[in-house]
Amino acid sequence: MNNLFLRKLTIFLSLLALCSGCKLTTGAPSSAPAESGTTTQMATPTAPQTLAQTPAASEKPKPPAASQAEVPPPKPVTAQELPNEGTYARAGENPLWLGRAEISKRDNGVYHLEVNVSSGFAHNIGSMESDFTIAFGKVKLLNEEYDNVSVTFAENRLVIDYPDSKLFGGHNAEPRGTYYLLKSPIDSPFLAKLYDAAKIEPSYREGFTDIRTVNADQGKQLLLLQSYSAVDRSNLVSEQVVIYDEHSKEFNVIGEIDAVNRRKVADRLIGLGYSEDTVYLATRKAEFDRYQEKMMQRFDDEGNSGLEAPLSEQEAFFIATGIGGVTSHADNRRNEDNIGSIFIQEVSSSDDENVTIHEYEAVRNGDDDEHTATGNWIHVNRATGRVTDMFDEK
Numbered sequence: 001m002n003n004l005f006l007r008k009l010t011i012f013l014s015l016l017a018l019c020s021g022c023k024l025t026t027g028a029p030s031s032a033p034a035e036s037g038t039t040t041q042m043a044t045p046t047a048p049q050t051l052a053q054t055p056a057a058s059e060k061p062k063p064p065a066a067s068q069a070e071v072p073p074p075k076p077v078t079a080q081e082l083p084n085e086g087t088y089a090r091a092g093e094n095p096l097w098l099g100r101a102e103i104s105k106r107d108n109g110v111y112h113l114e115v116n117v118s119s120g121f122a123h124n125i126g127s128m129e130s131d132f133t134i135a136f137g138k139v140k141l142l143n144e145e146y147d148n149v150s151v152t153f154a155e156n157r158l159v160i161d162y163p164d165s166k167l168f169g170g171h172n173a174e175p176r177g178t179y180y181l182l183k184s185p186i187d188s189p190f191l192a193k194l195y196d197a198a199k200i201e202p203s204y205r206e207g208f209t210d211i212r213t214v215n216a217d218q219g220k221q222l223l224l225l226q227s228y229s230a231v232d233r234s235n236l237v238s239e240q241v242v243i244y245d246e247h248s249k250e251f252n253v254i255g256e257i258d259a260v261n262r263r264k265v266a267d268r269l270i271g272l273g274y275s276e277d278t279v280y281l282a283t284r285k286a287e288f289d290r291y292q293e294k295m296m297q298r299f300d301d302e303g304n305s306g307l308e309a310p311l312s313e314q315e316a317f318f319i320a321t322g323i324g325g326v327t328s329h330a331d332n333r334r335n336e337d338n339i340g341s342i343f344i345q346e347v348s349s350s351d352d353e354n355v356t357i358h359e360y361e362a363v364r365n366g367d368d369d370e371h372t373a374t375g376n377w378i379h380v381n382r383a384t385g386r387v388t389d390m391f392d393e394k
Contacts, residue, residue, distance in 0.1 A: 083111060083134060083153040084191075086184030090177060091213040091221075092281065095292040096120065097172075101158055101179045109133060113141070113151065115160065119173040121299040126169015128160070155190045155246075156181040156211070156221075180213035180221065194223075197251035198242050203230055214282045215274070219246040222274065224282055241265055241282055243272070257283055259376055263392055284387055290319045291385030310382035313347045316355035320378045320387055321345055339364060348377075355380045 083103050090099035099117045106112055110131050117126040130143035132151065139151040149162040158179040162168075168175050184191060185207040195205050204227040215222040221244040229235040241254040255265040262283050269279045281288055294315050298306035311319070318324040328346035341361045348358040359375040377390040 084188045087182045088158045088179035089182040091216040115175040117173045117175050124170030124173040126173035126175050128168050128175045183210045215278050287387040313350055313355050316380035320357050320380050
């Protein structure tokens, strides 16, 4: 009996020790350094879902393929503590496919987000709007409708993501995706470094230079900097192209764009592996956008049939110069004694393929001294809207 009792007691004590050991093991602190799990999760957002596609090629006219490329999904980014206020835009945006996000600061640590997207000839739209707070890089949208929406800021980027089950826009007009800082009244550290690299003068900083992200493939942002006059905001003073490497954090200044240097900038970009279409979008942004505007206007007026006809002389003149409804324009800068110059742009000739525009200066220095001086010969392809000029000829 005593032996049996002792054996049972031994088994009981062994089981008790084993169970106590289990509890101790589970509850004991790890010998590894404790991780701040909340901070890590905030700084490393989950991989975003795939972006909505750009408008289908069948919906488009015949623009350069740069406007038809598929948009890559938003990339995971390292969150930053505070957002950059200002306007953000999608990479490669054009009148046929626009995406803008506005970030503004309110009181008591609250910010405001407004996103608007339009896509295609059907003018499909999408939008989001909410106040938000941000702590340790974690954004909290205060509108309950967006409980499943994540927003992350990093350098010059804003990434919006949400499940496919959520819809906030029409066809190809979902607000989900990556937006890049277009302009800001405040020079953030990123903008300050960019402006310094590009040697942007102080008078063109703090909101007077737009940064258009033409392309952002493989972590390299192809940026078009457009500086405007502080006196007349509609007056474009200068344009230049810069490449920003997201990995090395370095800026590669490609060059300034003007009539003479445009070909040199284009050649450098082609040498770096960019396609002809992407280069055209970077070096002739205004002409590209004006062609898209004309195609959208045609579709609104005539439907699909309006997209097939070749460009008229007036349309070609508008695409090349930005002056609509005419085929010529004169800027008279002579003085009251009729001394000085008249700068003239006019359609010189056209055929089935191209409209040719002559830019020249009518100079008058006196009764016996009058002459003209050619500034440029511009050619507009009537089928594609592509613009070339005499400086493009190698």
